[in-house]
Amino acid sequence: METLQELRHFFNTGNKEYRTGITIDCAIFGYHDDQLQLLLVKNKILTLWCMPGGYVKKSETLNEASARITLERTGIGNLFLKQFKTFGDPDRNNAYGIFDPEKLYEISGIRIAEDNWLMGQTISVGFYAITDMVKARPKADFLSSECRWFPIDDLPHLGFDHDEMVREALFTMRMHLYHFPVGKNLLPEKFTLKEIKQFYEVMSGKPLHATNFPNKLIKMGLIDRLEEKKRIGAHRSPTYYRFNGRVYEKALKEGLVVA
Amino acid sequence: METLQELRHFFNTGNKEYRTGITIDCAIFGYHDDQLQLLLVKNKILTLWCMPGGYVKKSETLNEASARITLERTGIGNLFLKQFKTFGDPDRNNAYGIFDPEKLYEISGIRIAEDNWLMGQTISVGFYAITDMVKARPKADFLSSECRWFPIDDLPHLGFDHDEMVREALFTMRMHLYHFPVGKNLLPEKFTLKEIKQFYEVMSGKPLHATNFPNKLIKMGLIDRLEEKKRIGAHRSPTYYRFNGRVYEKALKEGLVVA
Numbered sequence: 001m002e003t004l005q006e007l008r009h010f011f012n013t014g015n016k017e018y019r020t021g022i023t024i025d026c027a028i029f030g031y032h033d034d035q036l037q038l039l040l041v042k043n044k045i046l047t048l049w050c051m052p053g054g055y056v057k058k059s060e061t062l063n064e065a066s067a068r069i070t071l072e073r074t075g076i077g078n079l080f081l082k083q084f085k086t087f088g089d090p091d092r093n094n095a096y097g098i099f100d101p102e103k104l105y106e107i108s109g110i111r112i113a114e115d116n117w118l119m120g121q122t123i124s125v126g127f128y129a130i131t132d133m134v135k136a137r138p139k140a141d142f143l144s145s146e147c148r149w150f151p152i153d154d155l156p157h158l159g160f161d162h163d164e165m166v167r168e169a170l171f172t173m174r175m176h177l178y179h180f181p182v183g184k185n186l187l188p189e190k191f192t193l194k195e196i197k198q199f200y201e202v203m204s205g206k207p208l209h210a211t212n213f214p215n216k217l218i219k220m221g222l223i224d225r226l227e228e229k230k231r232i233g234a235h236r237s238p239t240y241y242r243f244n245g246r247v248y249e250k251a252l253k254e255g256l257v258v259a
Numbered sequence: 260m261e262t263l264q265e266l267r268h269f270f271n272t273g274n275k276e277y278r279t280g281i282t283i284d285c286a287i288f289g290y291h292d293d294q295l296q297l298l299l300v301k302n303k304i305l306t307l308w309c310m311p312g313g314y315v316k317k318s319e320t321l322n323e324a325s326a327r328i329t330l331e332r333t334g335i336g337n338l339f340l341k342q343f344k345t346f347g348d349p350d351r352n353n354a355y356g357i358f359d360p361e362k363l364y365e366i367s368g369i370r371i372a373e374d375n376w377l378m379g380q381t382i383s384v385g386f387y388a389i390t391d392m393v394k395a396r397p398k399a400d401f402l403s404s405e406c407r408w409f410p411i412d413d414l415p416h417l418g419f420d421h422d423e424m425v426r427e428a429l430f431t432m433r434m435h436l437y438h439f440p441v442g443k444n445l446l447p448e449k450f451t452l453k454e455i456k457q458f459y460e461v462m463s464g465k466p467l468h469a470t471n472f473p474n475k476l477i478k479m480g481l482i483d484r485l486e487e488k489k490r491i492g493a494h495r496s497p498t499y500y501r502f503n504g505r506v507y508e509k510a511l512k513e514g515l516v517v518a
C-alpha cells in the first residue's frame with residue numbers, strides 16, 4: 001500500500017480482492033562483498049522492525065503473491081524464492097508488539113471496527129529470497145517508516161513472531177545450500193574456486209575446506225573450468241570457473257546433493 | 260468426523276471452532292521390513308484416494324492440529340511430524356475430482372448452501388510423518404470408505420492436488436534425511452551397520468556405499484558401537500550398534516549434516 005487512498009480501500013473492502021486470514025512474510029537475504037544481510041521494514045504501528053509481508057489475492061498462487069511482495073520492496077522481479085515454513089500459532093500476531101487501532105487512526109485517519117476482515121487470526125506462509133544487495137532498491141510503504149538492510153548477525157528484536165521466522169528462514173536457506181544450486185546473479189560470471197568457496201562460507205555461516213568443497217561442485221558438473229586465468233600477481237594466476245547453465249537449471253528444478 | 264451427528268455439527272457450525280479456509284494434509288509414511296508405504300483414505304464424495312487431512316481449530320497450533328489428525332488415522336500419538344510445504348493455488352480443490360454437494364447429500368443426508376463456510380478457497384499446510392507400519396491402526400472416518408497403506412512406488416492417482424503434495428512430501432522427507440536423525444522407533448534398538456544402511460536406502464530410494472555411509476553416522480556420534488555381536492553363522496557375526504540418545508535428541512532440535 002503506497003498511498004493513503006490505497007490503504008483506506010484495502011482496510012474497507014480488501015476482503016473482496018484478498019483472502020482473509022492468510023499472509024505471506026518474506027525473508028529477503030542480500031549478498032554482496034562477502035556480507036549476508038536481511039531486508040527489514042519498520043512498522044509504524046508497532047514501531048518495531050519486521051520482515052516485509054502482505055496478503056494473498058484470491059486470484060494468485062502463493063508463489064505469485066511472494067513475487068509481488070518482494071518486487072514491491074526491492075524493485076526486483078524473478079527473485080529466487082522458496083517457501084521455508086508456515087506459521088499459525090493462535091496468538092502469533094501478539095507475540096511481540098501490539099497492532100493498536102488507535103495508532104492506525106493517528107497515522108492514517110482510518111478507524112476500523114473490531115470485526116474488520118484484517119482483525120482476526122492469520123496464518124503466514126514464509127518465503128525466503130536471495131538477491132544481490134546492490135541491485136535492490138529498498139522501498140518503504142505507507143505503513144512503514146523505513147526499509148533497509150541489516151547484517152544477519154546484528155538484527156534488532158523483530159515484531160510479531162518474526163524473530164522465530166528469521167531463525168527458520170536462515171535454517172532452511174542453509175539446508176537448501178546442500179540441495180539447490182545458488183550463486184547465479186550473486187557471483188560474477190567468472191569466478192575462482194577461492195571466490196565460490198568464500199561465497200558459500202558467507203551463506204552457510206561456517207568454514208569450508210579449501211579444495212574438497214570446490215571439488216564437489218566440479219565433480220557434480222555444476223561449475224566448468226575455463227581456459228582463462230585471473231591475473232593477481234606475477235606468481236598467482238588462479239583459473240576461472242563458471243556455472244554450467246544446463247546442470248544448474250536442472251538442479252534448480254530437481255534438486256541435488258552437495259555432499 | 261466419526262459419526263453422522265459429528266459431521267452435521269461440523270458442516271453447520273464448525274466455523275465457530277475451526278478456522279475457515281485453512282486445512283492440513285498429512286503424508287504418513289510407513290516403514291517396515293525394507294518397505295516404504297504411504298497411508299491413504301478413499302474419499303466417499305470424490306471416490307478417489309487422498310492423503311488424510313482436516314481443518315485447524317482456532318485454539319490449536321499447526322503442529323497440534325497435525326498431531327491430532329495423524330493420531331485419528333493411525334492411533335499413534337507423538338509421531339515424528341514435519342512441515343514440508345503449503346499449497347494455495349486458487350483452483351487447487353478442483354485440480355482432480357469434484358466435491359459434489361449432491362453426493363454429500365446422498366451419503367449423509369446433509370444439504371449445504373453455496374456460502375457454507377467449507378465451500379470457499381482453502382490453503383493446505385502439508386506435514387509428513389514417519390511411523391512403523393506395524394504399530395499403526397489405520398482407521399477410516401465417516402466420509403472415507405477405506406484407509407490403508409500403499410507401496411510408495413505404486414500409488415493410485417490422488418484427488419485434489421494430492422499427487423503434487425506427495426511428490427513434495429517425498430522430496431522434503433528425503434532432503435531431511437541429510438539433516439535430521441531418523442530411525443528411532445523404526446529400527447530395532449540394536450542393529451548392524453548393514454541394517455541401518457538398508458534402512459536409509461529404502462527411505463532415500465537410492466543405493467548407499469556399504470562402509471562410507473555408516474562411517475559418517477559413526478563419525479558424527481549418532482550411533483555407538485556395542486560390545487555385543489549378532490550371531491548369524493559360524494563365520495559371520497557383525498557388531499551391533501545403537502543410536503546415541505543425547506546426540507540424536509540434540510540433532511532433532513538443531514539439525515545436522517550427513518555429508
